[in-house]
Amino acid sequence: MAPINKTDPQKKSQDRVQTLFNDNLRLYDFHGGIHPPQQKTPASNNPQQTLPLAEKLYFPLVTEKGQPLKATVKIDDRVLTGQVLAEDETGFIPPVHAPASGKIIAIEHHTSAHSSAIQVPMLVLETAADQQWLELETMSIEQVVTTKPEHLIQKIFDAGIVGLGGAAFPTATKLSSPAKINQLILNGAECEPYISCDDSLMQEQATKVLSGALLISHCVGARDIVIAVEDNKPNAINMLKEAREKLPFEQFDNLTSLSIITIPTKYPSGGEKQLIEIITGKQVPKGKFPAHLGLIVQNVATAKAVYDALIEGRPLIDRLVTLTGKLATIPSNYLVPFGTPIEHLLSYSHTKIDQLVQVIMGGPMMGHNISDLKTPILKSCNCIIVPTEDELPSAPAALACIRCGLCTEACPAQLLPQQLYWHSRAEEWDKTEDYNLFDCIECGACAYVCPSQIPLVDYYRFAKKAVTDKKAEQLKGQTARIHHEKKLARLKQLEDEKANRRKQRAIEAQKRKEAAALAKENEASDNEDSSLPIDSEPTSKQLDPKQQAVADAIARVKQKKLEKAQAAEAKASNNANSADINKNSGDPE
């Protein structure tokens, strides 16, 4: 924490910079992992492109995790670029901003990007011809480093920033961990095949990425920054190293190192837990966050978004998305405004839409299929793959598990995927938990190596859902039982109270009886006592009107009955008379 000696700034800062650039860190390995074909080219080599605005943009009012968002605009509202469209009332999920100026024309149900392709309500923004930004509040780096971290983290939240690596976890929440953070790990591994948006970002905007990292380290008080990039991205590594030379380190006195390290290409090295193990050799204890080890991991794109938010005041409204696959005519990384339907990206890039067999949102290992091309691209979408049938063939029907154990060797979480599979299949949920089902990160390495082509991850997802449901059910049952027990206790209390009152009354009655008997005795002995008649008088008086009313009612009913009977009698006699007449007329003789 010792401040840099300020007497000879020029010399000192040069010396310091030399010690900062420590790129020879000892690396570790994580268990398992696979080496699928990379398929990152040609998209990673092609220059970035900016996707023009679509006619209509769609913003779900429910997050992918099912959290509802509240629209802050109404139908027919005109919005400016950067204006907040929706926010989370619980304050957990950062707000959604308009990536373009235009008019809200509807709130309708459309297919969401969730793997279930569920229909959710979405704001529909019709983009206008003339685009205008909301006024942005810019800051210089000097201003940022003198601002309190809490303010900066609030700004990051307000800018709508979430983890752009794919999980879309709110960045502000991650940054405001109470634990002391020593090291910031910037994740540029991008280990999944096909995806190259982080590669492209590091190549073209290395300075912003690194500046973002410095800003984050300031927010959390981290003294060491490690940027990890897989060795299949030499250009990105070179650009980062070049950009590092010109960073304003003098503004960040507490920083002690900024390392750019090359890690071996192995899927899933970009998984947060795996990356931590590669760099520190430590494993995040079960149920803990990386902050527990004094670490924080951020994606490179998130760092760039933080830079945009703090320095330029620009909220997160777009991101780089890799469009790739053999059916993509121009595979490249596109800067896509959020809310853009996939269809727009495909038609702009001249993709052969009529030949599509499947569309994958995300990578080939963890992404999911999209069935509706109107599905909007959101913050968590890093890649759209449009493969041919031969390129990523649909898996053949699964064969029997032969217990070969290749999955165990591939599992980065050191689980026994095969045992999990047998127990999931048998619906032995307790057993799946014994085998640590919830430590599965769903990376798909097990299914990738499975010689029987068993969709293992699907079994685990199903099992996780079943276990969660079962627990919810148990909790519900428990709550119901507690409620029931409380109700019984309440009823018993009422019963007891009643019994007590009854007892009390009995005692009182007894007392009264005794008193009456005593009074009678007294009366008999002394006629002047008039307390008893007075006591009983109010009750008789009270009863009187009731009795009267009852008697009246009875009388009225009796009266009515009598009237009815009389009327019926009269009618009957009338009828008889007429019948006689008829009879007479029908029979002349």
Place this chain on the structure above:
Amino acid sequence: MLYRTPAPHSIGGNQVSLMMITLVAATLPGMFVQTYFFGWGVLIQVIFASFIALLTEAAILHLRQRPIKKTLFDGSALVTGWLIGLAIPSVAPWWLTMTAVIFAIIFAKHIYGGLGYNPFNPAMAGYVLVLISFPVQMTAWLPVSALLTESLGFIDSVWLIFTEQTSNGLTVNLLRTGVDGFTLATPLDTLKTDLNNGLMVSEILNKNIFGSFAGKGWEYVNLAYLIGGLFLLYKKIISWQIPFSMLITLFVFSFFFSVFTPEQYPGPMLHLLSGATMMGAFFIATDPVSASTTPKGRIVYGIGIGILVYVIRTFGGYPEALAFAVLLMNLSAPTIDHFTQPEVYGHGSSQEKERTNNRGNI
């Protein structure tokens, strides 16, 4: 219409059928060396056993109303038949092979639910059934071709297997008789009998059925299977734990016994290069379905087989022990698996320490 399948959308090139075929291919060196030393009977047995295995599998799949084509070509039945063919004496009568194969496919495999569900190694279950039921035929190994008084051609081998005598009327027992008029047994068998008769190891090893390291012919057969096994390891069809732990255990046991009483217990070379040691270590004990599945468990499993092989060979009633050792360890595999679960990420004991160390920071 866009299709939707669960992730991952990219799958590696591993296939059960490919693994099985590679396994069969890896036995070829051993099979050819075996054929060279023990005659055409080896090839005939392998082909016959594989044919019966596929036929039985198809019939059972038909009865169980399972997709015949898909399951038949997973290659597992072929491997079972193939291994039985290699394990059975080359001149064993056809009905013996057929009994072993049919039992293996129907009772050791399909009764339990087919591939993936069998608790026992089917090939070894079939082998042990006929070994116990027909001990005479199952121990009637011919000596290496060079020691035969009558040479045995391909046609005669076929005759011998399917009619139990050659075209000129020789039976297996006649063929096994050496020039001195004594029946020639396998090296391990001879060793056992002679040790029981009070001979010393050095005397026994001087007999003409022994070669430079172990039994004549057998030593090269074992080396050929070792090469095939290393190929399997290289192709990652099997993992190193079972064969290595088994062979090392066998080495350690035979080494220590032979160091202290060399005239009573033969050395490690003989154990490693005799009988079914190498074939067992790489091709039979590694059957994934019936073996232990955890990495540590596989080491325990291999050690268990190594110990049992040594103990049964040295102190038991049978000269060869691999089939029994494998079946006994098959029984223990689920228990071994239960106690050898790997440490899951973030669950380790080192993590506990980490937790207490870092508590001060939070």
